[in-house]
Amino acid sequence: MKQYLIVGNGAAGNAAAETIRRIDPEGRIGIFSKGKHDFYYVPALPDYLCGEKQLRDFTIHNQAWYERNRIELQRETEITEIHPGEKRLVSSRGGSFPYDELLLACGGYSFIPPIPGAQF
Numbered sequence: 001m002k003q004y005l006i007v008g009n010g011a012a013g014n015a016a017a018e019t020i021r022r023i024d025p026e027g028r029i030g031i032f033s034k035g036k037h038d039f040y041y042v043p044a045l046p047d048y049l050c051g052e053k054q055l056r057d058f059t060i061h062n063q064a065w066y067e068r069n070r071i072e073l074q075r076e077t078e079i080t081e082i083h084p085g086e087k088r089l090v091s092s093r094g095g096s097f098p099y100d101e102l103l104l105a106c107g108g109y110s111f112i113p114p115i116p117g118a119q120f
Contacts, residue, residue, distance in 0.1 A: 003028045003101075004027055036075050080092050086098075
């Protein structure tokens with residue numbers, strides 16, 4: 001049985017997990033997330049902050065989804081080391097995780113180019 005590990009609990013990581021589960025129903029899937037929340041629709045975050053929506057209103061995959069799909073979600077766990085030769089990850093909590101297949105789906109960040117006047 002193959003061990004699939006995904007670093008990142010965003011859109012790419014969850015889409016990959018869905019695809020892996022469909023292709024390999026028996027494989028073991030683990031997702032590592034620095035965050036503590038379920039996979040949610042990020043563009044709806046302002047509505048949540050304004051009090052217009054509850055977190056459950058824009059959660060895409062909740063804990064029950066991960067359990068139903070036999071995906072082990074490691075919340076609040078940062079991957080600090082990758083050892084490709086050994087096919088092993090090390091987490092901020094000191095755990096060591098072997099894998100057969102690894103996907104780095106860490107997401108992006110906002111970048112403001114160093115153009116005069118671009119800072120606000």
